[in-house]
Amino acid sequence: xxxxxxxxxxxxxxxxxxxxxxxxxxxxxxxxxxxxxxxxxxxxxxxxxxxxxxxxxxxxxxxxxxxxxxxxxxxxxxxxxxxxxxxxxxxxxxxxxxxxxxxxxxxxxxxxxxxxxxxxxxxxxxxxxxxxxxxxxxxxxxxxxxxxxxxxxxxxxxxxxxxxxxxxxxxxxxxxxxxxxxxxxxxxxxxxxxxxxxxxxxxxxxxxxxxxxxxxxxxxxxxxxxxxxxxxxxxxxxxxxxxxxxxxxxxxxxxxxxxxxxxxxxxxxxxxxxxxxxxxxxxxxxxxxxxxxxxxxxxxxxxxxxxxxxxxxxxxxxxxxxxxxxxxxxxxxxxxxxxxxxxxxxxxxxxxxxxxxxxxxxxxxxxxxxxxxxxxxxxxxxxxxxxxxxxxxxxxxxxxxxxxxxxxxxxxxxxxxxxxxxxxxxxxxxxxxxxxxxxxxxxxxxxxxxxxxxxxxxxxxxxxxxxxxxxxxxxxxxxxxxxxxxxxxxxxxxxxxxxxxxxxxxxxxxxxxxxxxxxxxxxxxxxxxxxxxxxxxxxxxxxxxxxxxx
Numbered sequence: 001x002x003x004x005x006x007x008x009x010x011x012x013x014x015x016x017x018x019x020x021x022x023x024x025x026x027x028x029x030x031x032x033x034x035x036x037x038x039x040x041x042x043x044x045x046x047x048x049x050x051x052x053x054x055x056x057x058x059x060x061x062x063x064x065x066x067x068x069x070x071x072x073x074x075x076x077x078x079x080x081x082x083x084x085x086x087x088x089x090x091x092x093x094x095x096x097x098x099x100x101x102x103x104x105x106x107x108x109x110x111x112x113x114x115x116x117x118x119x120x121x122x123x124x125x126x127x128x129x130x131x132x133x134x135x136x137x138x139x140x141x142x143x144x145x146x147x148x149x150x151x152x153x154x155x156x157x158x159x160x161x162x163x164x165x166x167x168x169x170x171x172x173x174x175x176x177x178x179x180x181x182x183x184x185x186x187x188x189x190x191x192x193x194x195x196x197x198x199x200x201x202x203x204x205x206x207x208x209x210x211x212x213x214x215x216x217x218x219x220x221x222x223x224x225x226x227x228x229x230x231x232x233x234x235x236x237x238x239x240x241x242x243x244x245x246x247x248x249x250x251x252x253x254x255x256x257x258x259x260x261x262x263x264x265x266x267x268x269x270x271x272x273x274x275x276x277x278x279x280x281x282x283x284x285x286x287x288x289x290x291x292x293x294x295x296x297x298x299x300x301x302x303x304x305x306x307x308x309x310x311x312x313x314x315x316x317x318x319x320x321x322x323x324x325x326x327x328x329x330x331x332x333x334x335x336x337x338x339x340x341x342x343x344x345x346x347x348x349x350x351x352x353x354x355x356x357x358x359x360x361x362x363x364x365x366x367x368x369x370x371x372x373x374x375x376x377x378x379x380x381x382x383x384x385x386x387x388x389x390x391x392x393x394x395x396x397x398x399x400x401x402x403x404x405x406x407x408x409x410x411x412x413x414x415x416x417x418x419x420x421x422x423x424x425x426x427x428x429x430x431x432x433x434x435x436x437x438x439x440x441x442x443x444x445x446x447x448x449x450x451x452x453x454x455x456x457x458x459x460x461x462x463x464x465x466x467x468x469x470x471x472x473x474x475x476x477x478x479x480x481x482x483x484x485x486x487x488x489x490x491x492x493x494x495x496x497x498x499x500x501x502x503x504x505x506x507x508x509x510x511x512x513x514x515x516x517x518x519x520x521x522x523x524x525x526x527x528x529x530x531x532x533x534x535x536x537x538x539x540x541x542x543x544x545x546x547x548x549x550x
Contacts, residue, residue, distance in 0.1 A: 042162035043111040047422040049402035059450035060084040064093035077455040083464040085254040086208035088168040111165035121174035128181040129302035138344030144390035154334040159396035168208035176216030202245030226305040270326035291339035294346040306342035441502035486541040501532040
């Protein structure tokens with residue numbers, strides 16, 4: 001015979017109704033303030049991550065703030081547009097132009113705003129379904145339920161927020177979440193208002209970050225299909241919204257949206273099978289597996305929507321992988337919020353915040369009834385998974401230089417090992433290079449250079465519309481190879497109009513650094529980075545070549 005404790009566990013709403021349900025808003029508010037403070041405090045440290053996406057968004061804002069209509073390319077010395085010239089970038093560039101605020105600080109403010117909008121969007125999304133009481137646990141699942149913190153666009157892992165919330169995707173995603181919430185509640189004439197407003201939001205999202213925009217449209221269709229009322233009307237509204245939204249995007253004057261949709265230049269870079277496997281089997285797998293625990297709750301509209309979206313994401317992902325589509329193959333990370341939200345609602349439903357449920361659950365783990373024992377094990381495992389996977393996030397926050405390490409070092413009286421990238425590059429480049437001067441550097445070393453008005457030969461992340469980028473990477477590799485002749489190096493300098501060489505003692509192999517280092521051509525040296533006048537270096541190289549016995 002089943003005990004009362006079994007009955008409580010098998011009716012998930014029983015405990016949450018009595019245990020702290022009314023406190024959900026205040027708990028969510030406190031968590032949100034903590035997340036906002038965390039992002040606001042640490043986002044300024046993002047320059048300490050040399051390979052951060054934030055550098056490419058900073059230089060796009062900087063270029064557009066200097067020349068709004070014809071900014072040229074923000075990475076290379078060319079006139080081709082950048083796919084990063086989006087509504088998001090234009091809005092920030094206009095703020096920079098009108099207020100005089102530094103572009104870096106404008107992005108820091110945007111990170112806080114984007115995070116605030118995300119927190120509001122998640123609450124509104126859950127509230128539309130009457131599930132706002134689960135919001136604190138959904139938020140924790142969204143922040144922590146990753147196999148490893150991805151460090152990739154669309155990640156909402158806690159340790160990724162300070163340097164990813166400056167990205168355009170950080171604004172596009174919450175706008176789409178708000179649209180999902182609105183669509184579920186809309187009816188009658190409200191669907192017309194939804195269509196008009198959301199089509200503009202969708203256009204802005206897909207222009208700012210294509211993957212977030214595609215996920216937004218995907219979420220609208222899932223919301224309509226899984227809806228328990230006005231399904232046909234919502235589907236029609238979604239079709240019209242997507243049609244208008246993508247039509248508006250096609251009229252965007254700063255870059256050719258239709259070309260971006262229909263062409264796949266440099267597909268070898270944009271579709272990366274190794275990243276696909278990492279995303280699916282490391283970053284996302286725990287959330288996908290844990291969301292299966294919510295299957296018994298699929299009669300609830302929110303859980304049904306989240307689970308249907310999760311299944312749809314997997315189907316679209318494998319189809320995208322077969323087709324080699326970068327956008328579709330990488331969609332699960334952007335859409336991970338669906339299974340994460342399902343897990344958060346499940347954890348809430350089992351009364352995880354009520355101590356008495358845990359006493360009952362511990363007893364049930366040793367129950368002779370296998371169904372009761374299995375249910376208790378599943379519930380405990382899912383909760384434990386979220387807790388255990390939170391640990392890497394906290395550890396990275398303490399040890400990574402772009403997060404809280406500098407404050408941890410002060411508190412523990414440890415040596416300051418921060419790289420101080422911004423101060424280092426600013427002191428070295430700003431007084432010496434002119435706007436659009438071409439700097440030849442190893443791609444990681446050169447990645448921040450365009451944030452200081454220079455341009456590079458090859459970039460760590462490619463530009464979508466720029467031709468010949470594979471050749472640029474090959475030529476850069478050739479220049480910094482120990483078996484390349486002086487004559488070939490000089491030829492590459494002339495080919496790309498290089499004004500400066502930038503060498504990093506820590507990243508370049510010592511034999512290569514010694515071979516390239518020419519004291520007579522050095523303009524600035526901070527002990528790690530060395531800025532060399534390429535013209536003088538070429539002259540010295542030619543003299544050395546002439547003196548070398550044949």
